[in-house]
Amino acid sequence: MTPTRTGKKLAAIAAATTLGLGLAACGGDPTETTGAPDSQSGDGTITVGSAAFPENQILAEIYAQALEATGVTVEKKLNIGAREVYVKALQNGEIDLVPEYTGNLLTYFDAEATATSAEEVEDALDDALPEGLEVLDAAAAEDKDSLNVTSDFAEANDLTTIGDLADLDTVKLGANPEFESRAYGVPGMEEVYGIDGIEFTAISDGGGPATLKALLDGDVDVADIYSTTPSIVENDLVTLEDPENMIAAQQVVPLINEAKATDEVEDVLDAIAAELTTEDLLELNGKNQGDDKTDPAVLAEEWLTEKGLI
Known part of the structure:
Protein backbone atom coordinates (compact mmCIF):
# COMPACT_ATOMS: atom_id res chain seq x y z
CA MET A 1 0.00 0.00 0.00
CA ASP A 143 -2.70 3.06 -21.10
CA LYS A 144 -1.62 6.49 -22.28
CA ASP A 145 -0.41 8.53 -25.23
CA SER A 146 2.94 7.26 -26.47
CA LEU A 147 5.24 8.37 -29.27
CA ASN A 148 6.15 5.56 -31.63
CA VAL A 149 8.49 5.09 -34.60
CA THR A 150 9.16 2.13 -36.86
CA SER A 151 12.04 -0.12 -35.84
CA ASP A 152 13.89 0.80 -39.06
CA PHE A 153 13.57 4.53 -38.34
CA ALA A 154 14.68 4.02 -34.74
CA GLU A 155 17.74 2.06 -35.81
CA ALA A 156 18.68 4.47 -38.62
CA ASN A 157 18.49 7.49 -36.29
CA ASP A 158 19.63 5.89 -33.01
CA LEU A 159 16.33 6.65 -31.26
CA THR A 160 15.34 5.28 -27.87
CA THR A 161 13.84 8.33 -26.10
CA ILE A 162 11.68 11.28 -27.08
CA GLY A 163 14.66 13.53 -26.44
CA ASP A 164 16.64 11.76 -29.16
CA LEU A 165 14.31 13.38 -31.71
CA ALA A 166 16.06 16.68 -30.99
CA ASP A 167 18.98 15.44 -33.09
CA LEU A 168 16.82 15.36 -36.23
CA ASP A 169 16.52 18.39 -38.52
CA THR A 170 12.78 17.85 -38.91
CA VAL A 171 10.29 15.62 -37.13
CA LYS A 172 7.12 14.69 -39.02
CA LEU A 173 4.59 13.97 -36.30
CA GLY A 174 1.14 12.43 -36.72
CA ALA A 175 -1.46 12.60 -33.94
CA ASN A 176 -4.97 13.69 -33.02
CA PRO A 177 -5.57 17.41 -33.72
CA GLU A 178 -5.51 18.36 -30.02
CA PHE A 179 -1.98 16.98 -29.69
CA GLU A 180 -0.71 20.09 -31.46
CA SER A 181 -1.66 22.33 -28.54
CA ARG A 182 -1.74 20.12 -25.44
CA ALA A 183 1.03 20.41 -22.85
CA TYR A 184 2.11 16.80 -23.42
CA GLY A 185 2.04 17.25 -27.22
CA VAL A 186 3.98 19.57 -29.51
CA PRO A 187 4.50 22.27 -26.81
CA GLY A 188 5.96 19.67 -24.46
CA MET A 189 8.20 18.21 -27.13
CA GLU A 190 9.56 21.69 -27.78
CA GLU A 191 9.83 22.92 -24.19
CA VAL A 192 10.67 19.73 -22.28
CA TYR A 193 12.90 18.05 -24.84
CA GLY A 194 14.09 20.95 -26.99
CA ILE A 195 12.82 19.46 -30.25
CA ASP A 196 12.71 21.94 -33.14
CA GLY A 197 11.38 21.57 -36.67
CA ILE A 198 8.21 19.64 -35.83
CA GLU A 199 5.93 19.25 -38.85
CA PHE A 200 2.53 18.33 -37.46
CA THR A 201 -0.08 16.26 -39.32
CA ALA A 202 -3.52 15.99 -37.70
CA ILE A 203 -5.03 12.49 -37.97
CA SER A 204 -8.39 12.12 -36.25
CA ASP A 205 -8.53 8.44 -35.37
CA GLY A 206 -7.02 8.23 -31.88
CA GLY A 207 -3.87 6.46 -32.99
CA GLY A 208 -5.85 3.97 -35.04
CA PRO A 209 -5.46 2.52 -38.55
CA ALA A 210 -5.02 5.85 -40.36
CA THR A 211 -2.29 6.93 -37.94
CA LEU A 212 -0.58 3.57 -38.24
CA LYS A 213 -0.73 3.67 -42.06
CA ALA A 214 0.80 7.15 -42.13
CA LEU A 215 3.66 5.89 -39.97
CA LEU A 216 4.27 2.69 -41.92
CA ASP A 217 4.06 4.53 -45.26
CA GLY A 218 6.59 7.12 -44.11
CA ASP A 219 4.16 10.03 -44.33
CA VAL A 220 5.07 10.74 -40.69
CA ASP A 221 8.17 9.81 -38.72
CA VAL A 222 6.54 9.66 -35.31
CA ALA A 223 2.99 8.70 -34.34
CA ASP A 224 1.02 9.18 -31.15
CA ILE A 225 -0.57 5.79 -30.39
CA TYR A 226 -2.08 4.70 -27.08
CA SER A 227 0.42 2.48 -25.29
CA THR A 228 -1.78 -0.63 -25.09
CA THR A 229 -2.78 -0.65 -28.77
CA PRO A 230 -2.04 -4.08 -30.30
CA SER A 231 -0.66 -2.52 -33.51
CA ILE A 232 2.46 -1.50 -31.58
CA VAL A 233 3.44 -5.12 -31.07
CA GLU A 234 2.00 -6.40 -34.34
CA ASN A 235 4.15 -3.97 -36.34
CA ASP A 236 7.27 -4.11 -34.16
CA LEU A 237 7.05 -0.39 -33.42
CA VAL A 238 9.46 1.27 -31.00
CA THR A 239 7.79 3.27 -28.24
CA LEU A 240 10.11 6.14 -27.34
CA GLU A 241 10.89 6.42 -23.65
CA ASP A 242 9.76 9.54 -21.78
CA PRO A 243 12.32 10.03 -18.97
CA GLU A 244 11.10 13.56 -18.18
CA ASN A 245 7.49 12.41 -17.72
CA MET A 246 6.19 14.82 -20.33
CA ILE A 247 3.16 12.58 -20.73
CA ALA A 248 1.40 12.12 -17.40
Missing part, protein backbone atom coordinates in the same frame (compact mmCIF):
# COMPACT_ATOMS: atom_id res chain seq x y z
CA THR A 2 1.24 3.45 -0.82
CA PRO A 3 1.78 5.73 2.19
CA THR A 4 -0.33 8.47 0.62
CA ARG A 5 -3.55 6.56 1.16
CA THR A 6 -2.81 4.99 4.54
CA GLY A 7 -4.93 7.55 6.36
CA LYS A 8 -7.84 7.04 4.01
CA LYS A 9 -7.63 3.28 4.45
CA LEU A 10 -7.67 3.52 8.26
CA ALA A 11 -10.65 5.87 8.09
CA ALA A 12 -12.47 3.53 5.75
CA ILE A 13 -11.81 0.52 7.99
CA ALA A 14 -13.04 2.44 11.01
CA ALA A 15 -16.17 3.52 9.16
CA ALA A 16 -16.84 -0.01 7.97
CA THR A 17 -16.46 -1.35 11.52
CA THR A 18 -18.77 1.31 12.99
CA LEU A 19 -21.45 1.05 10.36
CA GLY A 20 -21.33 -2.71 9.89
CA LEU A 21 -20.57 -2.42 6.20
CA GLY A 22 -18.13 -5.32 5.98
CA LEU A 23 -18.71 -7.82 3.21
CA ALA A 24 -21.14 -10.49 4.29
CA ALA A 25 -20.16 -13.10 1.73
CA CYS A 26 -16.58 -12.81 1.60
CA GLY A 27 -20.21 4.89 -26.03
CA GLY A 28 -22.65 2.91 -23.74
CA ASP A 29 -25.87 3.51 -21.88
CA PRO A 30 -25.87 3.15 -18.07
CA THR A 31 -29.05 1.10 -18.37
CA GLU A 32 -27.16 -1.56 -20.33
CA THR A 33 -26.04 -3.53 -17.29
CA THR A 34 -25.72 -7.08 -16.05
CA GLY A 35 -27.01 -6.09 -12.60
CA ALA A 36 -30.10 -4.31 -11.32
CA PRO A 37 -30.01 -0.94 -13.06
CA ASP A 38 -31.76 1.26 -10.54
CA SER A 39 -30.94 -0.07 -7.08
CA GLN A 40 -27.91 0.47 -4.91
CA SER A 41 -25.86 -2.64 -4.15
CA GLY A 42 -26.41 -4.27 -0.76
CA ASP A 43 -23.90 -4.04 2.07
CA GLY A 44 -22.49 -7.48 1.30
CA THR A 45 -22.22 -6.98 -2.46
CA ILE A 46 -19.61 -5.28 -4.61
CA THR A 47 -21.04 -3.90 -7.84
CA VAL A 48 -18.29 -3.61 -10.45
CA GLY A 49 -18.71 -1.16 -13.31
CA SER A 50 -16.68 -0.32 -16.39
CA ALA A 51 -16.27 2.32 -19.05
CA ALA A 52 -17.57 1.62 -22.54
CA PHE A 53 -14.44 0.25 -24.18
CA PRO A 54 -13.05 -3.32 -24.27
CA GLU A 55 -9.86 -2.87 -22.24
CA ASN A 56 -11.76 -1.39 -19.32
CA GLN A 57 -14.32 -4.19 -19.51
CA ILE A 58 -11.50 -6.76 -19.35
CA LEU A 59 -10.12 -5.06 -16.26
CA ALA A 60 -13.55 -4.96 -14.64
CA GLU A 61 -13.93 -8.69 -15.30
CA ILE A 62 -10.53 -9.29 -13.71
CA TYR A 63 -11.62 -7.40 -10.59
CA ALA A 64 -15.00 -9.11 -10.47
CA GLN A 65 -13.76 -12.66 -10.97
CA ALA A 66 -10.92 -12.28 -8.47
CA LEU A 67 -13.32 -11.00 -5.83
CA GLU A 68 -15.82 -13.78 -6.56
CA ALA A 69 -13.05 -16.37 -6.18
CA THR A 70 -12.59 -15.27 -2.54
CA GLY A 71 -16.31 -15.54 -1.79
CA VAL A 72 -17.33 -11.92 -2.29
CA THR A 73 -20.79 -11.45 -3.79
CA VAL A 74 -20.35 -9.52 -7.04
CA GLU A 75 -22.73 -7.85 -9.45
CA LYS A 76 -21.56 -6.35 -12.75
CA LYS A 77 -22.74 -3.25 -14.59
CA LEU A 78 -20.35 -3.06 -17.51
CA ASN A 79 -20.15 -0.79 -20.54
CA ILE A 80 -21.65 2.13 -18.61
CA GLY A 81 -20.25 4.93 -20.74
CA ALA A 82 -17.88 7.86 -20.28
CA ARG A 83 -16.16 8.93 -17.05
CA GLU A 84 -18.82 11.56 -16.37
CA VAL A 85 -21.45 8.81 -16.29
CA TYR A 86 -19.72 6.10 -14.30
CA VAL A 87 -18.27 8.45 -11.68
CA LYS A 88 -21.78 9.71 -11.02
CA ALA A 89 -22.94 6.09 -10.74
CA LEU A 90 -20.15 5.44 -8.25
CA GLN A 91 -21.03 8.47 -6.17
CA ASN A 92 -24.74 7.67 -6.02
CA GLY A 93 -24.16 4.03 -5.10
CA GLU A 94 -25.24 2.33 -8.33
CA ILE A 95 -21.75 0.85 -8.60
CA ASP A 96 -18.98 0.41 -6.02
CA LEU A 97 -15.83 -0.23 -8.03
CA VAL A 98 -14.48 0.67 -11.47
CA PRO A 99 -11.06 0.39 -13.16
CA GLU A 100 -9.53 3.82 -13.74
CA TYR A 101 -6.37 5.52 -15.01
CA THR A 102 -4.50 7.77 -12.61
CA GLY A 103 -3.62 10.79 -14.75
CA ASN A 104 -7.00 11.20 -16.41
CA LEU A 105 -8.82 10.62 -13.14
CA LEU A 106 -6.72 13.33 -11.50
CA THR A 107 -7.51 15.92 -14.15
CA TYR A 108 -11.20 14.96 -14.01
CA PHE A 109 -11.32 16.01 -10.34
CA ASP A 110 -8.67 18.74 -10.60
CA ALA A 111 -8.49 20.42 -13.99
CA GLU A 112 -5.52 22.54 -12.85
CA ALA A 113 -3.36 19.57 -11.83
CA THR A 114 0.21 19.64 -13.16
CA ALA A 115 1.58 16.36 -11.76
CA THR A 116 3.02 14.01 -14.37
CA SER A 117 5.25 11.38 -12.71
CA ALA A 118 3.61 8.25 -11.31
CA GLU A 119 4.34 9.17 -7.69
CA GLU A 120 3.28 12.80 -8.08
CA VAL A 121 0.04 11.83 -9.80
CA GLU A 122 -0.84 9.30 -7.09
CA ASP A 123 -0.16 11.84 -4.33
CA ALA A 124 -2.21 14.54 -6.05
CA LEU A 125 -5.03 12.09 -6.77
CA ASP A 126 -5.37 11.19 -3.09
CA ASP A 127 -5.90 14.88 -2.33
CA ALA A 128 -8.24 15.49 -5.27
CA LEU A 129 -10.71 12.67 -4.71
CA PRO A 130 -14.06 13.69 -3.21
CA GLU A 131 -15.18 12.33 0.13
CA GLY A 132 -16.35 8.73 -0.05
CA LEU A 133 -14.10 7.63 -2.92
CA GLU A 134 -10.70 5.97 -2.65
CA VAL A 135 -8.06 4.60 -5.00
CA LEU A 136 -6.14 1.46 -4.09
CA ASP A 137 -2.71 0.37 -5.28
CA ALA A 138 -1.88 1.39 -8.84
CA ALA A 139 -0.55 -1.23 -11.26
CA ALA A 140 2.57 -0.78 -13.35
CA ALA A 141 0.26 -1.13 -16.36
CA GLU A 142 -0.46 2.11 -18.19
CA ALA A 249 1.29 8.69 -15.81
CA GLN A 250 -1.88 6.75 -16.56
CA GLN A 251 -1.57 3.71 -14.34
CA VAL A 252 -4.49 1.32 -13.98
CA VAL A 253 -6.02 1.81 -10.54
CA PRO A 254 -9.19 0.63 -8.77
CA LEU A 255 -11.54 3.48 -7.88
CA ILE A 256 -13.80 2.29 -5.07
CA ASN A 257 -16.47 3.39 -2.64
CA GLU A 258 -14.57 3.72 0.68
CA ALA A 259 -17.29 1.87 2.54
CA LYS A 260 -16.64 -1.22 0.41
CA ALA A 261 -12.84 -1.08 0.70
CA THR A 262 -12.50 -3.75 3.38
CA ASP A 263 -9.16 -5.43 4.09
CA GLU A 264 -10.25 -8.49 2.12
CA VAL A 265 -11.28 -6.48 -0.92
CA GLU A 266 -8.11 -4.39 -0.82
CA ASP A 267 -5.92 -7.50 -0.57
CA VAL A 268 -7.52 -8.98 -3.69
CA LEU A 269 -7.24 -5.80 -5.74
CA ASP A 270 -3.72 -5.03 -4.53
CA ALA A 271 -2.62 -8.52 -5.62
CA ILE A 272 -3.94 -7.77 -9.11
CA ALA A 273 -2.11 -4.45 -9.19
CA ALA A 274 1.14 -6.18 -8.25
CA GLU A 275 0.91 -8.43 -11.33
CA LEU A 276 -0.66 -6.28 -14.05
CA THR A 277 1.74 -4.80 -16.64
CA THR A 278 1.40 -2.79 -19.82
CA GLU A 279 2.60 -5.86 -21.71
CA ASP A 280 -0.32 -7.79 -20.21
CA LEU A 281 -2.76 -5.16 -21.48
CA LEU A 282 -1.20 -5.29 -24.94
CA GLU A 283 -1.63 -9.06 -25.02
CA LEU A 284 -5.18 -8.99 -23.65
CA ASN A 285 -6.25 -6.28 -26.10
CA GLY A 286 -4.62 -8.17 -28.97
CA LYS A 287 -6.63 -11.30 -28.17
CA ASN A 288 -9.82 -9.32 -27.78
CA GLN A 289 -9.40 -7.27 -30.96
CA GLY A 290 -7.64 -9.89 -33.08
CA ASP A 291 -8.99 -12.72 -35.19
CA ASP A 292 -10.21 -14.72 -32.18
CA LYS A 293 -12.22 -11.82 -30.68
CA THR A 294 -11.92 -13.47 -27.27
CA ASP A 295 -14.57 -12.31 -24.80
CA PRO A 296 -13.42 -10.08 -21.90
CA ALA A 297 -14.73 -12.56 -19.32
CA VAL A 298 -12.71 -15.40 -20.86
CA LEU A 299 -9.59 -13.25 -21.07
CA ALA A 300 -9.96 -12.22 -17.43
CA GLU A 301 -10.24 -15.82 -16.27
CA GLU A 302 -7.22 -16.85 -18.33
CA TRP A 303 -5.09 -14.00 -16.99
CA LEU A 304 -6.07 -14.58 -13.36
CA THR A 305 -5.35 -18.30 -13.70
CA GLU A 306 -1.98 -17.67 -15.35
CA LYS A 307 -0.99 -15.30 -12.52
CA GLY A 308 -2.15 -17.75 -9.83
CA LEU A 309 -4.76 -15.32 -8.51
CA ILE A 310 -7.70 -17.74 -8.82
